[in-house]
Amino acid sequence: MTRCAVLNRRIALGGFSGRRYCQWLLLILLVASPLKAQPTLTFEQFYSKVSVLGLEFSDRVKQLSGQQIEITGFMAPPIKAESQFFVLTKMPMAICPFCSSDADWPEDILVVYLTKRQTFIQNNSMIKVTGILEYGTWRDENTGFVSLLRLRDAQFSEL
Amino acid sequence: MKASWLVPVTFALVPVVIPATAFAVNIYPIDRATMLTGGKFDFKVEFDKQVDPAQVSIKINGKSYQQVWSQKSDFIKDEDGLNASSVVIKNVDIATPGDYKVEVSAGDENGTVSWSVYQTPKKRQAKNVILFIGDGLSVAHRTAARVMSKGITEGKANGRLAIDDLTNMAFIGTSSTDSIAADSANTMSAYMTGHKSGVNALGVYVSRAKDSLNHPKQETLGELIKRTTNMSVGVVSDAELEDATPAAVLSHTRRRADKAEIVSMFYDIKPDVLLGGGSAYFLPETTLGSKRKDNQNYIERFQKAGYLLVTNANELKKQGSSADKLLGLFHTGNMDDVLDRRFLKNDVTKKFPDQPDLTEMTQTALDVLSKNQDGFFLMVESALIDKASHPLDWERAVYNTIMLDQSVAIAKKFAETHPDTLIIVTGDHTHGISIIGTIDDDKPGNDMREKVGVYETAGYPNYQDKNGDGYPDRVDVSKRLAVFFNNFPDHYEIFRPKLDARFVPAIQNEKGEYIANAIYKDIPGAVLRSGNLPRKSDTGVHSVDDMIVQASGPGAERFHGYMDNTELFRVIVDALSLGHGKQE
Numbered sequence: 105m106t107r108c109a110v111l112n113r114r115i116a117l118g119g120f121s122g123r124r125y126c127q128w129l130l131l132i133l134l135v136a137s138p139l140k141a142q143p144t145l146t147f148e149q150f151y152s153k154v155s156v157l158g159l160e161f162s163d164r165v166k167q168l169s170g171q172q173i174e175i176t177g178f179m180a181p182p183i184k185a186e187s188q189f190f191v192l193t194k195m196p197m198a199i200c201p202f203c204s205s206d207a208d209w210p211e212d213i214l215v216v217y218l219t220k221r222q223t224f225i226q227n228n229s230m231i232k233v234t235g236i237l238e239y240g241t242w243r244d245e246n247t248g249f250v251s252l253l254r255l256r257d258a259q260f261s262e263l
Numbered sequence: 264m265k266a267s268w269l270v271p272v273t274f275a276l277v278p279v280v281i282p283a284t285a286f287a288v289n290i291y292p293i294d295r296a297t298m299l300t301g302g303k304f305d306f307k308v309e310f311d312k313q314v315d316p317a318q319v320s321i322k323i324n325g326k327s328y329q330q331v332w333s334q335k336s337d338f339i340k341d342e343d344g345l346n347a348s349s350v351v352i353k354n355v356d357i358a359t360p361g362d363y364k365v366e367v368s369a370g371d372e373n374g375t376v377s378w379s380v381y382q383t384p385k386k387r388q389a390k391n392v393i394l395f396i397g398d399g400l401s402v403a404h405r406t407a408a409r410v411m412s413k414g415i416t417e418g419k420a421n422g423r424l425a426i427d428d429l430t431n432m433a434f435i436g437t438s439s440t441d442s443i444a445a446d447s448a449n450t451m452s453a454y455m456t457g458h459k460s461g462v463n464a465l466g467v468y469v470s471r472a473k474d475s476l477n478h479p480k481q482e483t484l485g486e487l488i489k490r491t492t493n494m495s496v497g498v499v500s501d502a503e504l505e506d507a508t509p510a511a512v513l514s515h516t517r518r519r520a521d522k523a524e525i526v527s528m529f530y531d532i533k534p535d536v537l538l539g540g541g542s543a544y545f546l547p548e549t550t551l552g553s554k555r556k557d558n559q560n561y562i563e564r565f566q567k568a569g570y571l572l573v574t575n576a577n578e579l580k581k582q583g584s585s586a587d588k589l590l591g592l593f594h595t596g597n598m599d600d601v602l603d604r605r606f607l608k609n610d611v612t613k614k615f616p617d618q619p620d621l622t623e624m625t626q627t628a629l630d631v632l633s634k635n636q637d638g639f640f641l642m643v644e645s646a647l648i649d650k651a652s653h654p655l656d657w658e659r660a661v662y663n664t665i666m667l668d669q670s671v672a673i674a675k676k677f678a679e680t681h682p683d684t685l686i687i688v689t690g691d692h693t694h695g696i697s698i699i700g701t702i703d704d705d706k707p708g709n710d711m712r713e714k715v716g717v718y719e720t721a722g723y724p725n726y727q728d729k730n731g732d733g734y735p736d737r738v739d740v741s742k743r744l745a746v747f748f749n750n751f752p753d754h755y756e757i758f759r760p761k762l763d764a765r766f767v768p769a770i771q772n773e774k775g776e777y778i779a780n781a782i783y784k785d786i787p788g789a790v791l792r793s794g795n796l797p798r799k800s801d802t803g804v805h806s807v808d809d810m811i812v813q814a815s816g817p818g819a820e821r822f823h824g825y826m827d828n829t830e831l832f833r834v835i836v837d838a839l840s841l842g843h844g845k846q847e
Contacts, residue, residue, distance in 0.1 A: 154552075154595075154614045154615070155574070156542040156574040156575075156592045156593060156594065156595060156615070157542065157546070157550070157562065157574065158546060158550040158551050158552045158553070159551040159552035159595075160551065161551070180771075181771040181772070181773065181775065195764075195767065195782070196767060196770040196780050196781075196782060197767070197770065208543075208554060208596060210596065211552055211595065211614075223773075224773040226772060226773070227770045227771060227772070228770060228772075228778070228780065228781040228782075229781075241548065241549075241551065250548075250556070252551060252552075
């Protein structure tokens, strides 16, 4: 909205209708977006089996592995301000298991490794993350943090 | 101002207060420790700096420690690079009751502590002891459970809880060695060892050792029973079995978060019944969902040691009672609140839809343990009273309290046919929770605050229990109890139960401070409450208020007046007569 308003002013100088420009822009976006659509994953789709004796990844996770996917969720506060990974949760989380000694992460989280550092987003707002899906237990050498499911080369944006 | 007269008095006191020597030592067990005859402990002296071992003198009632204990002592010249020496003697005990003075010196460092060692009566009073812990159980939880479960009209309760008729009662002090405020680790540890400890610690004194598993140990009740008797031991909780309260029955660590190690301690002691959540720490790291960092498969190890494994309510019901040794794991983490499991049709229990109720776990544990002619000790924890109270979700906490009460009813029924059973019901610490009246949706307007009824405008809530299961049929009635916590982070007060999932009052921002969780912001009537806790506090905290302990059966008469939480251990060991060494 804001960006379009700025454009409006510029375009108006050139004798175009700002509103029409915005409409064109929207149309282009609408036409272009299906082409760029990438598969989405939801938190409910992570596991096909959750049992006391262990979990199993779903077929969807296995199929999408290695592909660029999109997922929405909430950003748990990063371990360190400069860290290049964060934990994506389905709902905002009250406890930070990194800081609290008696808490653990739930199973349905996604660890997101960013292509480049991005500013922390308030856990209060939902974000959209894209990246390459990877599954299987893996331990981060720098932090010792063990993840089951990850996004590599990821970036995120506010919704 | 007016207290200026204090200044000269204070100055006058200073020379008296400062000890004569410049260097003090820490001695564990600490001053005023009370100990059971024959109860094992690690003795440790921490000097302030490096000392010459030839100069170290440790005297117990005037006798050199080598004359008192045959165990080898370890002299650590420079402990953990702190440039200070320590002496450690592991697994010692004192066999003769009485008062003991321990005097330690090395050069210009010295220190003294006094211990009191007690013997238990010769005659065993109780065959069985069942200890119920409502984690965080406070007076308001009990009152709300009675009102919501039994109803109340014209000022009188329409029924009584099972806990209401236990014969004896006392107040309990819950503070820890390092802080007036306590957590579930050191409070339960005090019940289970008879020694005080520090926040986050289980079955150890908090010394300066860096390794969390290398602090001076205090023998736990679970170990003592297994070491000296043929009794059975059972541990039941709806938290992870590695959580502080169940862990305290038999484990030793300065950090309650050492959950993988706690599982191995369970395995070493082998309680006969283990029922609860927390399977993730039993699974080897190669199994998806494991939280171990090694390849130990404790499910297999327990099975090989003769345990029957059950993983849901159906299996527990069908096979549980037939077992001699029973391992029931019903969730990878903490089990779910009874309000979600049995009453709200939400998504919370989708992952583990067939979790047993605490009542079913209690009954099965009694079925298995009571096969032992030598008696048993059973600890049953309703853990989620606390876990729901922290995030200010009082409805879930009260439903969990009703479940605790129904479990106590099962134990009372057992005691009818086994009158040599001591039943103790208490919490480990309290929460700052209080009932102040009602909230009536039918009062005019949209401002929820104006719907809070106090004094004569409160009247009575309209919960109903038509099916007679002891729980209100609906939690979201139009006229509800008004219950508030006295300490909280920033959050949105919505004046009504959270039907989708447990309340998450605050979440962290980029500065590491907790701010109100915005998902409740747009609920009609939501009001932002600014927190009164430090901004680093994620949820409500424990209160320092006294705990209530109640009991019935042989030994229950010992509960009266005000007691320290370490005295609960003494009541149990006295009732079971555990101070006479190995029983034949």
